[in-house]
Amino acid sequence: MKILLACSSGMSTSLLVNKMKEAATAQGKEMEIWAVGQHEVPTEMEKADVVLFGPQMRFLKSKFEDKSKELNVPIDVINIVAYGRCDGNAVLQQAHELLTNK
Amino acid sequence: MEGMELASFQIIAAVGGARSSVMEALKDAREGNYEAASAKLEEANQFLAEAHKGHTGLIQKEAQGEQVPFSLLFMHAEDQLMTTITLRDIAMEMIEMYKKIG
Numbered sequence: 001m002k003i004l005l006a007c008s009s010g011m012s013t014s015l016l017v018n019k020m021k022e023a024a025t026a027q028g029k030e031m032e033i034w035a036v037g038q039h040e041v042p043t044e045m046e047k048a049d050v051v052l053f054g055p056q057m058r059f060l061k062s063k064f065e066d067k068s069k070e071l072n073v074p075i076d077v078i079n080i081v082a083y084g085r086c087d088g089n090a091v092l093q094q095a096h097e098l099l100t101n102k
Numbered sequence: 103m104e105g106m107e108l109a110s111f112q113i114i115a116a117v118g119g120a121r122s123s124v125m126e127a128l129k130d131a132r133e134g135n136y137e138a139a140s141a142k143l144e145e146a147n148q149f150l151a152e153a154h155k156g157h158t159g160l161i162q163k164e165a166q167g168e169q170v171p172f173s174l175l176f177m178h179a180e181d182q183l184m185t186t187i188t189l190r191d192i193a194m195e196m197i198e199m200y201k202k203i204g
Contacts, residue, residue: 012175055122056118058122059129080115080118084111
């Protein structure tokens with residue numbers, strides 16, 4: 001599964017990427033997970049299976065909904081509690097559910 | 103996730119929520135939905151109160167003589183908090199402006 005994370009500058013999501021990679025390895029799963037700043041989302045989205053936004057990008061989610069439908073790449077905002085705890089497992093689970101329910 | 107890293111992330115999460123709520127409040131006001139805008143601002147204030155609590159706790163620690171390790175992540179949290187508070191303050195004025203113009 002290819003998971004793209006995005007937040008305003010990519011700083012907080014970069015840390016989350018590491019936690020998610022650790023969680024994926026612990027589960028014996030191979031994933032491609034990376035984070036970008038909000039300006040790179042339109043181009044990077046094309047390489048992903050799912051896209052998850054940090055809470056500070058919640059208000060921009062509607063902006064990407066058309067492209068999400070066009071590419072058939074589901075998008076959502078990262079659960080704020082999971083984000084606050086930098087919970088790699090929980091966000092991995094959220095990405096998985098997003099993909100299976102699309 | 104331990105100590106400072108977790109505290110910083112908690113602040114970043116709460117502030118992210120606040121920032122999105124403020125932007126959504128502005129959108130509501132722009133579209134003439136002043137009650138919705140007010141509710142969104144209230145939501146933003148609650149997120150900011152949460153972020154402030156975490157932040158004040160750390161400042162008090164330092165004031166009491168306990169060494170608070172400085173990190174880029176904490177600086178990012180602090181920066182996000184200060185700028186989002188400013189954004190909230192300006193948004194409040196802008197919403198009054200929308201009411202006047204609308």
